[in-house]
Amino acid sequence: MNKISFYLFFAILGGCNVGENKSSGIYFGGEIVNPTSDYVVLCKDDSILDSVRLDENNRFALKLDSVTSGLYHFDHSPEYAYVYLEKGDSLQVRLNTVDFDESLVFSGKGEEINNFLVELFLANEADEKTVNSYYELDPESFNFKVDSLVAIKKNNLDQLKSQVSVPQDYLDIAMASINFNSYAFKEKYPFIHRRRVHQKSIPELPPNFYDYRKKINYNDRALAYYRPYYDYMVINIGNMSYMNCMNKCGDKGEGFNKLHFNEHKLKLIDSIFKERDLRDNLFRNVAMDYLLKTRDSWDNNRIFMEEFHKYSDNNEHIAEIDDVYQGIQNLRPDSKVPNVxxxxxxxxxxxxxxxxxxxxxxxxxxxxxxxxxxxxxxxxxxxxxxxxxxxxxxxxxxxxxxxxxxxxxxxxxxxxxxxxxxxxxxxxxxxxxxxxxxxxxxxxxxxxxxxxxxxxxxxx
Structure with a gap:
């Protein structure tokens, strides 16, 4: 969580000035080195707000007159990155697609909190490698190691708060990135630990191992489209579905049956998630994961779709999921190749x-x-x-x-x-x-x- 990239920006852009924006709108622009697309697209959640074509110098500029302060993301296909925008911001970004995340640097009004989000993302990525060496530890030692990484990030966030004014919803986003990244490690721990130490069953966990779950809002509308929060929910659903199956279905071995396991996921999502967008996206994730990643029997695919429609028939992605299912059915052996x-x-x-x-x-x-x-x-x-x-x-x-x-x-x-x-x-x-x-x-x-x-x- 160093500040090296902050100084690199001034070495790279030198005399590039971002003027103060005195309006209530937002200016967002920048430069894409080695572009992989002709456009930059600004989005809020799953809605496109604006798009702009890169000019001959691979630069772009967006001006939004009426926006709500909060978390957005800009897409430069096939990559994307988050940006926090407030009314009156004049923000520029520079990145090189050869090293997209590592080269990403913001300047202008709002640069501090956005560069911190980038540093936080890179720190979370680095933690993946670090934590990978912890999975063989016993549960208490593993928890201690992961919590130590969390403490470092929270300390850096406190330093940021002491230097600049930070909106409360931004703090919620930063804390979500810190916390849910660590929660995901803990959800994965028993399964990876079992493989690492070559055990037949998952280790016995302390009674308080999953206590953090008690603090989680499983229906947080503000975080529904934030990747650390959403990714954690996917992992959490898989973990709890497995545990529920082992506890309720006994030693029948059905927990390892692809159809049976995914039926548990559907039931769990239905029982916990009420926030519409998050609920629909999680149902979609289960459907796509099952249909695309598992090569189950044709009959089981049909049974899964019947179950899916029972729990999520009004899903906003239903047409897309039905199309995938039908596409798979059309690719059965001895069928003609689709006439594309x-x-x-x-x-x-x-x-x-x-x-x-x-x-x-x-x-x-x-x-x-x-x-x-x-x-x-x-x-x-x-x-x-x-x-x-x-x-x-x-x-x-x-x-x-x-x-x-x-x-x-x-x-x-x-x-x-x-x-x-x-x-x-x-x-x-x-x-x-x-x-x-x-x-x-x-x-x-x-x-x-x-x-x-x-x-x-x-x-x-």
């Missing part, structure tokens, strides 16, 4: 069914120009597989990349243009083909699906 249109190297539209019928054995794989490391790794893997498995034709489908950049990447990396295609409709592509995880592959034979959820690295 993509572009070839000449700019002509062609459908995936036609491509899949062209070859006896086909593997569709996916990549995007916004994740260079993933693309490089995938290109090497496909080159290797093309040599090892000449009986397959590997077809690359690109998304979220403009045509010019896509062609340049294909040519620069000497990819076979006859097996490279691009989609300009990411929503249609993901809805029809369920592109999760990004390393997935779709194996077809004579135009029919063999395995729509193969893994490029593990299925060959």
């Amino acid at each position: 249109l993509v572009y070839d190297a000449l700019g002509h539209k062609v459908d995936l069914q036609k491509i899949s019928k062209k070859y006896e054995n086909t593997v569709f794989y996916f990549w995007t120009g916004t994740q260079r490391m993933h693309f490089d790794n995938m290109a090497r893997r496909i080159h290797q597989l093309s040599i090892e498995r000449p009986d397959y034709t590997f077809i690359g489908i690109n998304f979220n990349t403009d045509s010019t950049r896509w062609k340049a990447m294909v040519e620069l990396n000497k990819l076979d243009t006859s097996t490279q295609f691009r989609s300009d409709n990411f929503q249609e592509l993901t809805k029809a083909l369920i592109i999760y995880p990004i390393n997935k592959g779709i194996i077809t034979k004579d135009g029919l699906i063999v395995d729509a959820f193969a893994n490029i690295y593990g299925s060959f």
Whole structure:
């Protein structure tokens, strides 16, 4: 939690001045080095307030006349960061996407509290590595170590309060970041400890181990979209669902059944969470986690969706979840490949069914120009597989990349243009083909699906 980045800012921007804003509105601008998108988007919770295109110098400026003081986030795809804005603020940010969080620095009115949020985020990230070495400790020693890290951050927050005026809702946000990060470690402790010390069951915990739960507001509207708070709730739901199952379902072993375990999660969310946005998002998390990350039977998927609708039929994300479920159903073995249109190297539209019928054995794989490391790794893997498995034709489908950049990447990396295609409709592509995880592959034979959820690295 040092102040090095504060001084780096002046070394970097030197004479850049941010004038005092005497209005009740907000000015928010800055510079994006090595941009990965053309736009910066300012959001409050899940609502877009404004967006602006970067100029020729990769700078942007937003002026908002009527805003409420509080926590916002600005997105520069695929990254985002939080910013606390107050009426009258004139705030600038500078960052380099090569090292997004570490390079993030604010200046101007409101810089102190926003730079502290950045330092707090980086400290929480560093704690992940530190706490990772604590999980083998006994519960009391583990708690002591984690609480010591919390004390350091709270001391730094006290120092900030002594130097600048800090709004109460900002203090609530900073304390949430400190506390819920530590609470998450404690929720994970018994399960990671069990693995580390090679025990069959979780350790016996002191009666007061989870006492912090008594202080938690599980329906805090102000924090519903704040990542440390939300992430903790996801972990907490998993922990309590497991414990409830072990206590109520006995030693039937059903707690390890994917469907049964997720049914516990649905019931728990329904019983605890009443705040609408948080409740809907947590239900969505369980549904997406189950549908996308577990390869359960088709019948179990159907049963889960029936349970989901029973508990959350008015969920604001219901259409999206139903679409994912239907998309998975459409990808059963022996089904035709969904008839999605993509572009070839000449700019002509062609459908995936036609491509899949062209070859006896086909593997569709996916990549995007916004994740260079993933693309490089995938290109090497496909080159290797093309040599090892000449009986397959590997077809690359690109998304979220403009045509010019896509062609340049294909040519620069000497990819076979006859097996490279691009989609300009990411929503249609993901809805029809369920592109999760990004390393997935779709194996077809004579135009029919063999395995729509193969893994490029593990299925060959």
